[in-house]
Amino acid sequence: GIQVEQSPPDLILQEGANSTLRCNFSDSVNNLQWFHQNPWGQLINLFYIPSGTKQNGRLSATTVATERYSLLYISSSQTTDSGVYFCAVRLQGAQKLVFGQGTRLTINP
Amino acid sequence: DAGVIQSPRHEVTEMGQEVTLRCKPISGHDYLFWYRQTMMRGLELLIYFNNNVPIDDSGMPEDRFSAKMPNASFSTLKIQPSEPRDSAVYFCASSLGKDRGRNQPQHFGDGTRLSIL
Numbered sequence: 001g002i003q004v005e006q007s008p009p010d011l012i013l014q015e016g017a018n019s020t021l022r023c024n025f026s027d028s029v030n031n032l033q034w035f036h037q038n039p040w041g042q043l044i045n046l047f048y049i050p051s052g053t054k055q056n057g058r059l060s061a062t063t064v065a066t067e068r069y070s071l072l073y074i075s076s077s078q079t080t081d082s083g084v085y086f087c088a089v090r091l092q093g094a095q096k097l098v099f100g101q102g103t104r105l106t107i108n109p
Numbered sequence: 110d111a112g113v114i115q116s117p118r119h120e121v122t123e124m125g126q127e128v129t130l131r132c133k134p135i136s137g138h139d140y141l142f143w144y145r146q147t148m149m150r151g152l153e154l155l156i157y158f159n160n161n162v163p164i165d166d167s168g169m170p171e172d173r174f175s176a177k178m179p180n181a182s183f184s185t186l187k188i189q190p191s192e193p194r195d196s197a198v199y200f201c202a203s204s205l206g207k208d209r210g211r212n213q214p215q216h217f218g219d220g221t222r223l224s225i226l
Contacts, residue, residue, distance in 0.1 A: 031212050041198060041220055048214035086152065090212070095140060096165065097202075097215055099152040 002027045006087055006100035013077055014108055021072040021103045023087030031090035032063050033097065034072050038083045046072070046085075077107045111135070113218035115201050121224045127189040130221045133182055134203030142202040142215060143176055143186050152200070158184065159206070191225045198222050 003026040013019055023032070034046040047054050047061040049070065054061055058078075063070040074081055084104050088097040114133040122128060134141045142157040156166040161178045169176070173192070178184040188195055202215040 031214070033214050035217070041222065043200065043217040043220070045214060045216060050212070088152075095157055095159075095206075096142070096154040096168075097144075098154075101151050 002029070002089065002091055002098050004087060004089055004098055004100040006085075006103050008103060009101065010104045010106075012106045012108065015077060015079060017077050017107075019074045019077060019105065021074075021085050021087075021105075023070040023072070023089075023100055025068050025070075025087075025089050027068075028092050029065065029068075029089040030092050031097070032065075032070050033088045034061055034070070035086040035088065036081075036083050037086060037102070043086070074105075077105075079107045079109055081105060082107045113201055113203050113216055115199075115218035115221050117221060118219065119222045119224075121226065122191060123226050124192055125190045126225075127187065128191045128195075128223060128225075130186040130199050130201075130223070132184045132186070132201030132218060134184070134201070135216055136182070138203035138205050138216075139181075140204045140206050140215075141178060141184050142204075143184070144200040144202065144217075146198040146200065146220070155186070155199075193225045196223055196225050 005024045007022045036044045049061045049063045051065045058075045060073045084102040086102045088099045116131045143155040146152045155168045156176045158178045176186045198220045200220045202217045204215040205213045
């Protein structure tokens with residue numbers, strides 16, 4: 001099956017820092033989503049980005065489908081950005097999402 | 110707009126008991142998914158429905174697990190009998206398969222945290 005690898009597994013930063021999270025996938029996909037799982041366990045949709053670049057406030061994401069990777073950028077980090085960030089992909093012709101193992105981000109004040 | 114609604118948010122029960130998790134998808138969505146999150150295996154799909162019909166249940170761990178979708182606005186995931194290793198967070202998600210020919214994202218509920226003692 002498709003492999004989804006996220007890096008780094010853990011990231012600890014000071015408030016105000018910028019960060020880049022990476023997601024590599026092993027096959028062609030027609031859907032890629034980034035989620036933030038907050039400390040209460042909720043999965044928050046950040047981006048639906050099968051290709052191209054999107055921005056939402058301090059967050060932006062880029063997917064290069066032909067090279068099978070996606071990047072999530074967080075600028076001017078805040079303590080509320082802490083949590084686990086998941087990348088999930090869907091294969092061509094399939095419906096289920098396959099999740100990476102996540103990047104745990106800790107933002108210290 | 111109401112998102113995907115799951116109940117209960119937390120469930121603690123003793124092994125051997127029947128557990129029923131409930132999900133109300135976003136109105137108009139034609140796909141419904143059940144995922145499970147554990148420390149060991151991460152987030153993985155259990156089963157999904159399209160227009161209330163189960164399409165892929167290959168992720169259901171064993172016969173103790175069953176899922177139904179009697180109508181477009183309600184689904185259940187049942188575990189009978191429950192075991193401690195079933196302890197996990199169970200998420201329900203829904204999506205509109207396509208909108209004007211374009212694939213659509215999945216939207217997740219807040220999850221049910223299940224603890225089997």
